[in-house]
Each structure stands twice: as C-alpha cells, then as structure tokens.
Amino acid sequence: METSLYLPVKRHLESLGFTVKGEVGGCDLVALSGDDPPIVVIGELKLSFNLELILQGVERAGACDEVWLAARLSMNGKGRESDARYRNLCRRLGFGMLGVTHQGSVEVLVAPSAVSPRRNPKKRSRLVIEHQRRKGDPVAGGSTRTPIMTAYRQQALVCAAAMATGPCRVRDLRVEAPDAGKILLHNVYGWFDRIERGIYALTDAGRTALKRWPQGPSEVVPIAE
Incomplete structure (x- = not known):
C-alpha cells in the first residue's frame, strides 16, 4: 500500500x-x-x-x-x-x-x-x-476509501466529545473548537441536534463517530507494510 x-x-x-x-x-x-x-x-x-x-x-x-x-x-x-x-x-x-x-x-x-x-x-x-x-498528523499519506481527518472534522469531534455527557452551549465549545458555531449550524455530518437556541445535543450518528475515532482526532496510526 x-x-x-x-x-x-x-x-x-x-x-x-x-x-x-x-x-x-x-x-x-x-x-x-x-x-x-x-x-x-x-x-x-x-x-x-x-x-x-x-x-x-x-x-x-x-x-x-x-x-x-x-x-x-x-x-x-x-x-x-x-x-x-x-x-x-x-x-x-x-x-x-x-x-x-x-x-x-x-x-x-x-x-x-x-x-x-x-x-x-x-x-x-x-x-x-x-x-x-490540523492538530497533529492524523492521516497517513496515500490513504484511500477512508474519511480524511481534516481540521474541520477534528473540531466537530471535539464538539461531539463535549456533548457525550449531555447538551452543550455553543459559547462553551468555542474554547476548544473556534468554529463550533458554524459546525453546529451546518451540521455537515449529522452529529448534532439543536435543542434550543444556542444549545445542541449529540445524535446517534455523533455517538457512532466517537466510537469510530476513540483514539482522538490528532494521532496518525502507522500502517504496516
């Protein structure tokens, strides 16, 4: 490969x-x-x-x-x-x-x-x-057929991880994810659900994403030859 x-x-x-x-x-x-x-x-x-x-x-x-x-x-x-x-x-x-x-x-x-x-x-x-x-180096070069861990996806995962225990306010998420407002508003991955103005919760798709990337969004995983 x-x-x-x-x-x-x-x-x-x-x-x-x-x-x-x-x-x-x-x-x-x-x-x-x-x-x-x-x-x-x-x-x-x-x-x-x-x-x-x-x-x-x-x-x-x-x-x-x-x-x-x-x-x-x-x-x-x-x-x-x-x-x-x-x-x-x-x-x-x-x-x-x-x-x-x-x-x-x-x-x-x-x-x-x-x-x-x-x-x-x-x-x-x-x-x-x-x-x-982009934080760290999360994707080995030459990868195909897998979602790329972009800076946008990294911030979305930060938001999802914060919501794992309950709904969160946008302003609280911006400390670790500066683009949190835009990410939650557009909800590209379908991970978030708007509970009320400025407050969002995690969807089932978001919980699945956290299981898919349990090691965090910034580590590159060496791939054996």
Missing part, C-alpha cells in the same frame, strides 16, 4: 526541518518549513515510479515551492528509478525523487531544483491554512 511509504518519507522530510502532515488538500503529504512565509513542499506517493506520478506532480506544482515524488525501489534495480530519461524529466520539471527501500530507508535519487511554474496562490493558501489548523 502507498501508506507504507508515508512514514519513511515523513521522517526524511522531518530530518530536513519540515513539519509533515498526510492527506492535506488532496495531496499525499504537505510539509511546511518554520519560516514565515513557510516553504511549502508537496509529496506524492506511488508503489512504483510511473508517468501517473509525474502527472500528479505537474498538477501540484503551482501550489508549492517543491514537489517530491516518492516510490518504492524495485527489487531487481530495473524500475523507472534507474531510467535516465525518467530522472532527467524530473530534473527538467524541478521535481525531487525519493526512493524507499523495502527496509524503510530513503534514498535521494534526484534533488528538487528551482523552477518557476505558474503559481496558484489560492490553492497554496488553502494547503497552508489546512496544514496549520
């Missing part, structure tokens, strides 16, 4: 001074430096280097400063990572290439270079805001 590549790549980027979180804004991972404004890195993961991985990088390039493409190294050493044409294409695009061994170590195959693609400041801003607002 692609998620098996996430933790090795995350650790590598963290060793370079980045804060890494998985599945942000549709990207397998987003890493931010501690600068202001931060350097934005997008990483995409695949089990092998292929054209689709490069195309994903092209799609992401406008929203970040660096693109890293990561895939598992082939057992026989004859995968695309050994194809000079593939590596040269990544160099021309300015993309970095990371190879992940079957033991979980990471090799830098191509370092990213400075290029000037057409920027998409709105998309970049959305990625930075979601990364900064």
